[in-house]
């Protein structure tokens with residue numbers, strides 16, 4: 001059975017900076033089910049980061065509702081938002097966001113440490129996640145001892161290790177060369193094939209094509225296009 005992972009209903013987000021008012025999201029309706037792989041595409045300034053911040057529970061809508069695994073995110077306190085983020089979402093960022101002084105293993109263990117998972121289980125699960133992304137032979141390396149593509153795979157292992165309901169990847173190939181881009185997209189596709197739910201935000205057509213469904217955002221509004229044919 002596939003369930004609904006998230007649902008946005010009439011989500012609007014406005015920013016007020018001095019006298020300037022910006023409607024960054026202007027009524028977004030979007031549903032994502034378990035096992036979906038969706039790319040959100042749009043040009044600069046279209047509202048991608050704003051939408052990503054809402055999907056990732058880093059920010060809340062000005063109006064409308066966002067439900068994540070049945071939880072109405074707009075009703076949550078800052079602490080509850082942080083807990084939902086840690087428990088339900090695995091983030092992958094363009095800049096990898098790994099801690100430079102920690103080994104790959106320690107970086108991947110971090111979300112489990114925040115969740116209060118005991119040390120030996122933490123280590124076991126982090127090693128399994130690193131194995132899953134093909135980095136069993138790099139667990140003691142620090143970020144600077146890894147290539148960009150390998151660093152992003154560590155970040156994907158870190159996103160996976162909590163077994164989140166949603167993997168949210170914001171321009172995950174933005175800092176990678178074309179070969180590492182292919183590696184990372186192949187890995188995301190594998191995870192999708194294993195039933196993971198993935199939302200990928202990108203401004204590149206070629207990257208968006210890796211997803212099963214492409215949603216286009218323009219001036220804070222969505223246009224949903226036909227599903228791509230799976231290779």
Ligand SMILES: Nc1ncnc2c1ncn2[C@@H]1O[C@H](COP(=O)(O)OP(=O)(O)O)[C@@H](O)[C@H]1O
Nearest residue numbers: 015017022024043044045046047048049050051
């Ligand atoms: N924190 C903010 N304060 C004021 N305006 C913002 C803020 N964040 C984004 N905006 C405005 O909202 C619109 C959408 O921005 P953004 O979501 O960053 O787009 P994208 O990620 O697609 O480039 C832009 O017009 C931007 O200037």
Ligand SMILES: [Mg+2]
Nearest residue numbers: 045048049050
């Ligand atoms: Mg952006």
